[in-house]
Amino acid sequence: METALTQQTNAYFDDTYLTETAATVVASGAGEEGAWAAVSPNIFHPKGGGQPSDEGSLDGAPVTPVRTESGLVVLTGVASETEVGAGVVCRIDPELRRRHAALHTAGHILGHLGESRGWQHSGHSHFPGQARLDFEPAGHEDELASPELREAVRAEFQAQMDEVLARGGAVSSSVDPQGHRTVTIEGVSTEPCGGTHVRTLADLTGVRILEVKVKRGAIKVRYEAEHATKGPA
């Protein structure tokens, strides 16, 4: 596993739009849930950091990516056991990838906008249809005490989001020698992150702040976002 980890390049770190590639099996085996394989380059983003996993296939058969404790991304549900060194073809659902990247990138911006208000980010989900950022509610009871006040805050978030998107900016990432990845949204934030992102804020469209509510001990800001274009061919 250790060797496989050093051999695996996670291509999704560098290119959100690489949705099909030839790859080599760097580790394989069989567990309780059937055969698995780890490949490099790996284009599959495993579930994590609030982002759902990619859906895709290995040599045409559907697989599900999972990150192991060691950090290796393995593809589970592989149709038949593959040998280390074997060449395979990997594909992921491009529409889903773009949608996840759009929601996740918009989540970074919303987190930044909340923190700019002095709110403390406490959690998030970037799953389609249920995307939201959570913040600590302590100290913000008054500003969110009524439906009218919550709606006013929602409208403020929308206006600020629209401003950020109108200004635009590049999204870039870098990995330090220890393997820690940092993602920068120009003019917005720099944060450690292992997710998938759009290339520029111009790739985002339909970013709507849907609701601000206080529930189960958290301020929850629900939102929606889509990818503006099909992305590069």
Ligand SMILES: [Zn+2]
């Ligand atoms: Zn991110």
